[in-house]
Amino acid sequence: MREVAVIGIGMTEFGELWQKSFRELVAEAGVKAILDAGIEGEDIDAMYIGGMSTGRFIGQEHVGSLALEVAGLEDLHIPATRVEAACASGGVAMHQGYIAVASGMYDIVVVGGAEKMTDVVGGEATNILASAADREWESFFGATFPGLYALMARYHMHHHGTTQEQLAMVAVKNHHNGSLNPKAQFRREISVEDVLNSPIVAEPLHLLDCSPITDGAAAAILAPVDIARKYTDKIIKIKASVQACDTLSFHSRSRFDSLPAAVHAAKKAYEMAGVKPSDIDVAEVHDCFTIAEIIAIEDLGFVEKGKGGKATEEGLTALDGQIPVNTSGGLKAKGHPVGATGVAQINEIVMQLRGEADKRQVKGATIGLTHNVGGSGGTAVVHILEAI
């Protein structure tokens, strides 16, 4: 297998983007990444685009061909493939792009992700998202993602003593980081009291424990490391790219305070990269709800199982902590356009490893990790990147 690098990144602002169409978002992120990499359109061999439910959010399927057209590359007739794995669509698109380059099949690959979620009303968005749970055994009976993650929160609180305040501290931290990110949907600070006083969505999760409904797109350009040097000296090597899967339904899992697919993906990624959790300088994890970040930092081995709430309270994951987590603001504050999220996480880690994260820069960061989850843990993707 060849060594693979990220040589370019680009993303749109995230938020409620009434003024921009889906195709404009795809074009903006893609063009920014192409310019950042310093490649020409003719250099591109293939495209993989993450999109969770474009058909139901905006009535648009066949997103691969659309992306090729908006990039103006139709005359090249290169393969452009849409990838779907719920909220992990972007992470799986990255994994597919990595495999394509590592295998020697393609040299320059564009990986993208996009979703336009705010064109439907809130209840419909919840219903569309719930199609990534088990429709027959979960969502048909009324389960929603806030509801499923609320079950995880209750279980974690009961078995490990995690408190509502500790959950809220995840949101407070991520809103602080988001306030430093010009592309974030929410750039305002919040307090623990704000979280606890916000409306209940699915007890014990309040509105401010949830990631929002978001429009946005992100892209990254991959190339073999030896070819990458032709284009840039800012080479970020992908040391590991691992996808793991589990049951679709949450109730069929072996445990409820962990996502076994994420544990499996992380273990294999550490092996592939030859690093330990303590070697990671900065991480972007899938905080679709505050409990999800607490479970993620445990599943990734940053802290022991059950200690994620306490670690958050003690500032371990803060910008100036031992292992800064979600420096971008995470899904919570940066926003969560589901198909784009996995690629947006890569954008943040690449910025951190290049030293370009401005006010949210983690000093001396050389190894970073992304953790992207689909649904309640049916799919998990972990990438480990290093500045070389």
Ligand code: COA
């Ligand atoms: N965090 C912070 N603020 C939020 C927010 C969030 N998650 N969601 C909405 N807001 C703000 C809005 O900006 C708005 O503020 P304003 O009054 O100052 O304009 C206000 O809260 C009300 O917004 P609205 O759009 O009416 O909220 P809603 O009640 O329709 O939706 C949620 C709130 C939490 C239900 C919705 O964001 C949601 O479903 N989130 C979860 C998404 C999800 O499940 N993703 C998949 C994960 S697996």
